[in-house]
Amino acid sequence: MDLGLSETQELLKNSARDFLENESPEQLVRDMEEDEAGYSPELWSKMAEQGWQGLLIPEEHGGAGFDFLDLCVLIEEFGRALVPGPFMSTVLGGAVPLMEIGSDEQKAEFLPRIASGDVIFSLALTEPSARFDEEGVECTASVNGNEVTFNGTKLFVPDANVADYLIVAGRTDKGVTLGIVATDQPGVEVTQLQTIARDKQAEVKLNGATGQLLGNDGDGWDALKPVVNHYTVAECAYLVGLAQMDFEISVDYAKERVQFGRPIGSFQAIQHKCADMVTDVDGSRFIMYKAAWSLATDQPDADTQMSVNMAKAWCSEATRRVVAHGQQIHGGIGFTKDYKIQLYFRRQKRAELAFGDADYHRELVAQQLGI
């Protein structure tokens, strides 16, 4: 039993922090809010050189062969630096499903290209019903040999504007079925949404879009469950890093901002907010890592499922409290576009909503408690 980082993780964390402070500064984050693509291809390549897109991918497929706990250490740093771009989409929405259920040929075809930064993936799961469960998949799929054709609308697909491939979930008469769909075909129509976090999410209309069948006809939902679990915990890791930074910026501000002749951080009204912030950041971190550990070490299914739902239920709400306090501590300057704290506030909401907010996951916890 231990809560510390391993030496490798410590190294990964420190090198990622240094790298991202230089390569993903606030200005880049702001520029990408207004950029059509929403990411920097130059940074994307440099990240691939660091081995990050392939961190989780086995060495035989050109990756680094690290485990999911290590990845969460990295993603925490991504949250801290608010790194813009399709990293989570590609790794959690592309590499993970391919590793889980891809055929040997599919792994050989796609994983090395993900690791090298040559392709961008995303997961096209949610639809206008905005549900995260099996019933939410209404897009139709029809299987023909190793091919699958989709008709329907996907909504809130992250980074679809730049993705080369989408992992699409559709429904055949056998059930949910997955396919690897190239976006450069006439049957794929991407319409970008303007979002609170100014990230890139899109409506994707599939009109006879065709791709490789991923897994088997009808077993798509079982295959997606671990994918959704990993992605959900990765969003928690992102939230933890984001909240940690929001908290640090706010404490620094409280030490500098002078009113009534003294730093506002000397007032208990502010001090107690800061104390609650660190309690929520730390609490989120450990509950997230417990879920990540559970997934990485293949703990019993029931324990893992519970820990994933607990993590997202807690992190969603606790980090919302943190960024709300962050805004309040900053007062007027905090709600200007020029000041950085609002960048965290808006992005927290995106990740809070991703794969279900606190209410959604608390309901799942309640069900598992048998109430």
Next chain:
Amino acid sequence: MDWSDSPEQATFREEVAEFIVERLPGRYQSGSREGGIVQSWQADRKSVDTEARDSAMNWADALAEKGWIAPHWPEEYGGAGLTVMEQFIYNQEMAKAAASPVGGMGVSLLGPTMIVHGSDEQKAEHLPRVLSGEVAWAQGYSEPSAGSDLASLQTRAIRDGDDLVINGQKIWTSGAQYADWLFALVRTEPDAPKHRGISFIVMDIKTPGITVRPIVDMGWQEPFNETFFEDVRVPAANIVGEENRGWYVGMTLLDFERSGISDAIQYERTLTRLIDYGKSEAGAKHYRQDWKILRHEVAERYLEIGVLFNFAFRIVSMQNNGMVPNYEASVNKLFGSETHQRLSRTGTKLFGLYANVWQREGEHAPMNAEFTRDYVGSVPHTIFSGSSEIQRNVIATRGLGLPRG
């Protein structure tokens, strides 16, 4: 990061669990303890009921065989010299079985403090008698005018030859009515800055001039006392550590090793029983008709208990890696005590009108009125050992480096 036991840890856990199954007297095997304040073992050893007294003694003897009355003390002083991780596992297993700890404050606070600061004579006199269960200790820190601002305490100890003569009053001396000895902070140098004129002193509670008067609390129980000192003559040799340095002696050791994880496990057990009760015949009657609107609130309590477990685990993990916890212990106390109150509140909400019932007996008392009693009994938890406000101050100033007000 690893939430699972190493093979050695698993073996040790099994050893503790088996020991408890074999040796824990029936009296302690089930049942709920409310409020976390009343130390049932301490009360039992002075009980008029012979079964209670025998149970207390048998349990103490069983633990003593293993050195587990004071598992965290070094072996040379009769402890088991367990590593912090072993203590963590030991405390978890004890809490899972709801096994009453033995020795109270003598084991948790007085002993560790004396081991660090006491003279050889003091150690030889007091430590064995803590371990044998012969002497129970109470703590005299707070005063009517020195609560959160403890260092402003005014109980005066004036030198007279080889003695100190003590006058003043302590309050909230938990368990003093069952105790044999008292350790206290007293002012030995009134003109020094307030933290620098305090000494840590021990005394027999039957010393002439000491009067212990129980305080009846809002739940009509008597967990606390007022303790009065009127010309109480105590040898100056009873000062532990350096004279006038008692503030630092008293603050050396915090009992976070035990309380954190035991509370998390106790709350989880309590919540599980609350949920199970709803599925029983009696529970179906006592749960309010519209209880399902509280499902998410119950789930939130479960999340909080999970978070609390990790906070306790973090402290142990830090110590195990050679780090000294700073604000982390305050986070633990703050979050734990507030979780405790929320848990009791959720229980009372589930029972609707039945949450009125205070009596433990009869068909109208849900779970023997445990939650209603804990709703009242948990009120002090956010106040004693540093209130929630003090904990937040400590986190902000000592932990985050915010300027003091």
